[in-house]
Amino acid sequence: xxxxxxxxxxxxxxxxxxxxxxxxxxxxxxxxxxxxxxxxxxxxxxxxxxxxxxxxxxxxxxxxxxxxxxxxxxxxxxxxxxxxxxxxxxxxxxxxxxxxxxxxxxxxxxxxxxxxxxxxxxxxxxxxxxxxxxxxxxxxxxxxxxxxxxxxxxxxxxxxxxxxxxxxxxxxxxxxxxxxxxxxxxxxxxxxxxxxxxxxxxxxxxxxxxxxxxxxxxxxxxxxxxxxxxxxxxxxxxxxxxxxxxxxxxxxxxxxxxxxxxxxxxxxxxxxxxxxxxxxxxxxxxxxxxxxxxxxxxxx
Amino acid sequence: xxxxxxxxxxxxxxxxxxxxxxxxxxxxxxxxxxxxxxxxxxxxxxxxxxxxxxxxxxxxxxxxxxxxxxxxxxxxxxxxxxxxxxxxxxxxxxxxxxxxxxxxxxxxxxxxxxxxxxxxxxxxxxxxxxxxxxxxxxxxxxxxxxxxxxxxxxxxxxxxxxxxxxxxxxxxxxxxxxxxxxxxxxxxxxxxxxxxxxxxxxxxxxxxxxxxxxxxxxxxxxxxxxxxxxxxxxxxxxxxxxxxxxxxxxxxxxxxxxxxxxxxxxxxxxxxxxxxxxxxxxxxxxxxxxxxxxxxxxxxxxxxxxxxxxxxx
Numbered sequence: 296x297x298x299x300x301x302x303x304x305x306x307x308x309x310x311x312x313x314x315x316x317x318x319x320x321x322x323x324x325x326x327x328x329x330x331x332x333x334x335x336x337x338x339x340x341x342x343x344x345x346x347x348x349x350x351x352x353x354x355x356x357x358x359x360x361x362x363x364x365x366x367x368x369x370x371x372x373x374x375x376x377x378x379x380x381x382x383x384x385x386x387x388x389x390x391x392x393x394x395x396x397x398x399x400x401x402x403x404x405x406x407x408x409x410x411x412x413x414x415x416x417x418x419x420x421x422x423x424x425x426x427x428x429x430x431x432x433x434x435x436x437x438x439x440x441x442x443x444x445x446x447x448x449x450x451x452x453x454x455x456x457x458x459x460x461x462x463x464x465x466x467x468x469x470x471x472x473x474x475x476x477x478x479x480x481x482x483x484x485x486x487x488x489x490x491x492x493x494x495x496x497x498x499x500x501x502x503x504x505x506x507x508x509x510x511x512x513x514x515x516x517x518x519x520x521x522x523x524x525x526x527x528x529x530x531x532x533x534x535x536x537x538x539x540x541x542x543x544x545x546x547x548x549x550x551x552x553x554x555x556x557x558x559x560x561x562x563x564x565x566x567x568x569x570x571x572x573x574x575x576x577x578x579x580x581x582x583x584x585x586x587x588x589x590x591x592x593x594x595x
Numbered sequence: 596x597x598x599x600x601x602x603x604x605x606x607x608x609x610x611x612x613x614x615x616x617x618x619x620x621x622x623x624x625x626x627x628x629x630x631x632x633x634x635x636x637x638x639x640x641x642x643x644x645x646x647x648x649x650x651x652x653x654x655x656x657x658x659x660x661x662x663x664x665x666x667x668x669x670x671x672x673x674x675x676x677x678x679x680x681x682x683x684x685x686x687x688x689x690x691x692x693x694x695x696x697x698x699x700x701x702x703x704x705x706x707x708x709x710x711x712x713x714x715x716x717x718x719x720x721x722x723x724x725x726x727x728x729x730x731x732x733x734x735x736x737x738x739x740x741x742x743x744x745x746x747x748x749x750x751x752x753x754x755x756x757x758x759x760x761x762x763x764x765x766x767x768x769x770x771x772x773x774x775x776x777x778x779x780x781x782x783x784x785x786x787x788x789x790x791x792x793x794x795x796x797x798x799x800x801x802x803x804x805x806x807x808x809x810x811x812x813x814x815x816x817x818x819x820x821x822x823x824x825x826x827x828x829x830x831x832x833x834x835x836x837x838x839x840x841x842x843x844x845x846x847x848x849x850x851x852x853x854x855x856x857x858x859x860x861x862x863x864x865x866x867x868x869x870x871x872x873x874x875x876x877x878x879x880x881x882x883x884x885x886x887x888x889x890x891x892x893x894x895x896x897x898x899x900x901x902x903x904x905x906x907x908x
Contacts, residue, residue: 329815330811330812330815331718331811333811333814374682374683374684375682375684375707376682376717377682378682378717378718378804378805379718379804381802381803381804382802382803382807383802399716399717400716406707408707409684409707410636410684410687489689489690490690491687494689498635498636498638499635501638502634502635563877564881564885564886565850565875565876565877565878565879565881565883566848566850566851566878566879566880566881566882567848567849567850567851567852567877567878567879568850568877568878570852570879588803588850588852588879589850589877
């Protein structure tokens with residue numbers, strides 16, 4: 296199977312999303328959380344309006360002190376829950392962790408199903424749930440980047456494909472850590488695995504074989520490959536074993552599309568090692584200091 | 596050294612009585628199991644069902660049930676319970692069924708599809724009613740996982756003499772508690788990066804979620820620390836350890852900032868049944884899964900003997 300081409304109306308599709316967002320008042324509500332605040336930072340629960348309109352949720356942690364501080368956006372994972380920002384990050388950055396529509400804390404009136412979310416509305420780009428989910432990420436990014444505490448400071452976004460799409464459409468981000476692939480070359484990747492969430496695509500196509508072309512067209516809009524050239528910041532890309540769906544040879548078109556902004560990080564599969572490497576890279580991009588977590592082991 | 600850590604967990608005198616009483620209460624509740632086929636997530640080899648059953652407090656518990664098609668592998672099948680992590684979605688265990696297991700992905704109360712009557716959220720579950728053992732979240736949550744044993748025992752295609760349980764993090768904890776509370780039924784268990792083990796020690800060793808929930812709670816309510824400790828002693832895997840009789844595999848990352856390895860060493864020392872502990876240097880909450888996955892699969896297969904693996908599928 297060849298690479299799923301970029302749809303002809305790709306730019307217009309995403310411009311329409313931006314236009315919709317621009318026409319909606321985010322109507323931000325900030326609620327201070329004494330329970331989740333600590334000696335280094337204050338936690339707020341943020342509620343914002345995205346397209347739909349739909350109210351989404353974000354944790355927003357702001358370090359104590361005068362600032363300014365670098366900004367860190369954590370895009371939502373594939374699952375119903377995102378952890379609040381980590382204690383270590385909250386000491387160094389203004390951190391936002393976003394809940395997109397359907398995830399817990401943003402699950403009324405719509406609650407996402409797992410499995411199920413990945414194929415919701417997938418036969419038509421206009422109804423595909425990820426059109427709204429990407430908009431939710433952009434809304435969160437806009438608010439984070441508008442905060443007075445981060446003005447003039449570098450900004451990073453961390454996550455899966457949503458991090459790349461967010462950075463592509465909001466050029467203020469100076470660094471991206473792209474750590475997990477779902478939509479990248481999805482129509483080629485799905486048949487090579489039985490693991491969820493890509494297995495959702497296999498199931499859907501096996502059950503509805505007549506719509507495979509429509510599914511392929513829809514997911515092309517969210518393929519990071521077609522967004523990568525718009526990313527202005529530095530990009531760290533997690534690279535897995537040769538021959539795997541995150542192997543360098545499979546990622547080669549993506550690395551080219553980033554146009555020299557991207558560097559590969561070959562994962563060691565040692566979770567402690569890989570976490571600390573990513574943390575150090577983000578810290579270097581944001582002008583901060585690394586906070587390695589292998590200290591527990593180092594104590595031994 | 597993590598291996599030299601000394602636990603602060605104390606076992607209440609009435610620990611076993613507390614849980615035996617709760618098991619007896621649960622045994623009085625009819626299971627009322629239902630299975631709804633899901634053709635979308637089934638294939639030529641595996642049938643997938645959404646299941647429900649009743650548990651404590653009238654709460655209906657959901658799960659996924661995947662079994663081999665008879666044309667692919669004829670019954671009877673060993674059962675494998677897949678128990679979920681704290682923020683993870685319950686596993687849809689199709690790949691395990693393909694190996695010959697009748698596999699259940701359990702969704703204890705509060706998880707999606709089991710949260711209509713109880714939904715403390717994440718964060719939230721860990722500290723929900725943490726000052727009272729009679730209403731603490733994990734009291735019924737542990738029983739919900741045990742009731743999955745009853746579910747597989749109710750299935751005619753399952754060989755009830757071969758029931759395994761497996762999971763990581765909170766799933767590791769549920770593996771241990773289920774093996775302890777249903778030691779009459781569990782054949783073996785594989786627990787990765789066990790959570791809910793040495794709660795108070797763990798919270799003092801890390802600022803990572805979910806234990807950070809406890810730090811946050813105790814920052815706001817410092818006067819309740821002793822009350823919290825007294826509650827948690829009833830729910831600590833270290834105190835369940837001596838009830839486990841089935842062979843267990845425990846995998847641990849020595850750089851785990853989520854569930855500190857100190858607590859896993861304390862756990863294994865408290866286990867009196869057969870246990871194999873595999874530690875992975877420089878690994879975190881992944882517990883070295885990249886290297887240990889094949890060991891987990893072979894451990895389960897050795898004890899549960901699924902026909903798919905024995906036939907080389």
